[in-house]
Amino acid sequence: MKAIRTSLQIIGILLLIPAVAMATLRFENRNDDGPSILFPGGELVSGELYSGPEPNWDFTSNIQTIELELEDTGSSRVIWILNADGNAYVVSGYMNTFLGRLWKDWAVVADEGSGEAVIRIDGLRYERQLQRIQSGDELDGVAESLLRKYTGVPVTPESIANQRAAIESGSTWAFRLAPRSE
Amino acid sequence: MSWKNYGITCLAVAVFTAAVILLVPGLAEALEVRLLTFLSTNASG
Numbered sequence: 001m002k003a004i005r006t007s008l009q010i011i012g013i014l015l016l017i018p019a020v021a022m023a024t025l026r027f028e029n030r031n032d033d034g035p036s037i038l039f040p041g042g043e044l045v046s047g048e049l050y051s052g053p054e055p056n057w058d059f060t061s062n063i064q065t066i067e068l069e070l071e072d073t074g075s076s077r078v079i080w081i082l083n084a085d086g087n088a089y090v091v092s093g094y095m096n097t098f099l100g101r102l103w104k105d106w107a108v109v110a111d112e113g114s115g116e117a118v119i120r121i122d123g124l125r126y127e128r129q130l131q132r133i134q135s136g137d138e139l140d141g142v143a144e145s146l147l148r149k150y151t152g153v154p155v156t157p158e159s160i161a162n163q164r165a166a167i168e169s170g171s172t173w174a175f176r177l178a179p180r181s182e
Numbered sequence: 183m184s185w186k187n188y189g190i191t192c193l194a195v196a197v198f199t200a201a202v203i204l205l206v207p208g209l210a211e212a213l214e215v216r217l218l219t220f221l222s223t224n225a226s227g
Contacts (some may be wrong), residue, residue, distance in 0.1 A: 009188050017199055021213065024200040037218055157222055171221050 034067045034076050034120060041076045044069045047123045054179050057088035060121065061149070066090075067120040070106055070130075072113035076107060080150055081121075081177075084141025088177040090130070091146060096171045107173045115168050119177065130175040139164045 007127045018156050026039045034039035044067055060066075060083045065159075068090060069076035082089040092107035094100025101108055110117070115130040133139060143163035183191065205211050 006183070009183055012188075013192060013195055014197060020196045020199045021203060024203045025210055025214055028204060036214055038214055038221075165218075 001077070020088055030075070035078050037078055041055055041067075044118050044120045046122055047125045050124055052127045055126075056086045057083045057177070058086055059083075060088055063121060068106070069118045069120075070109055071118065072109050072118040073106075075106075078097075080146075081119075082142055082145035082149065084138070084145050087138075087141075088176060089133070089142050089145070089176050091142070091167075092173045092175075093171070096169070097175050098126050104173075107175070110160055110175060111173065115175075116180065117177070126177075127180050128177040129180050131178045133167075133174045133176055134170075138176075139167050139174065143167065 002157040029039040029041050031035055031042040033042065033045050057087075060081045063081060065078045066081045067076050068079045079090050082091065095104060095107060110130040111132050117128045117130050119126050119128055133142065140160055143168045144155055147159055147163055148151050154158050165171075167174050203213065
C-alpha cells in the first residue's frame with residue numbers, strides 16, 4: 001500500500017513538472033511582441049502599419065500563417081489565413097464543443113466584442129475588423145480556400161458544400177478580415 | 183511521504199520549475215523549440 005502511494009506521488013510530481021513548465025512558458029510569452037507558434041503573445045507593436053488602399057488579399061494564397069491580435073484582449077496568436085474573391089478570412093474550428101470554445105476563445109471574443117484586430121504578415125501590420133460570416137454564397141469561397149490550402153480533402157462541389165454546412169451550423173466560425181472603415 | 187509533506191513538495195517543485203524557466207536566460211526559448219520539434223515529429227508520424 002505504501003509502495004503504491006509512493007509510486008503515485010512520484011508520478012504526480014513527474015506530471016507536475018511539465019505542466020508547470022507549459023504554464024510558465026505561456027505566462028512568459030504573454031507580453032511578447034507577437035505570439036510564438038505554441039503560445040499566445042502580446043500586442044503586435046513592431047512593423048510598419050499599412051496605410052495604403054485596400055489590398056487584394058489573394059497574395060495570401062502562399063502564406064500559411066499570420067499573426068492576429070484582438071484589440072479587446074491585447075493578445076495575439078498564430079493563425080491560418082484564407083482568401084477568396086480578393087478578401088481575407090480567418091476561421092476557428094471545434095466551436096460546437098465546450099472545450100473547443102474554451103480553446104478558441106479568441107473567436108468568441110471577436111464575435112462578442114468589437115472585433116477590432118491587427119494582423120501582421122511578413123512584418124507589415126494591417127488594422128482589420130473581424131466580421132463573422134454565418135451564411136451566404138460568400139462561404140463557398142471560404143470553404144474552397146480552407147479545403148484547398150489546409151486539408152487533404154479533394155476540392156469537389158460536395159466537399160465545398162459540406163464545409164460550408166459546417167460553417168453555417170456553427171461548428172466552424174469564419175470571419176472576414178474587413179477594413180476598419182466598414 | 184505524508185500527503186501534507188507531499189503537497190509541500192509539489193509546491194516547492196512547481197515554484198522551482200517556474201523560477202528556473204523564468205530566470206535562466208534562453209531556457210524558455212530552448213524549451214519551446216524542443217517542444218515544437220517534439221510535436222512536429224509526432225504529428226507527422
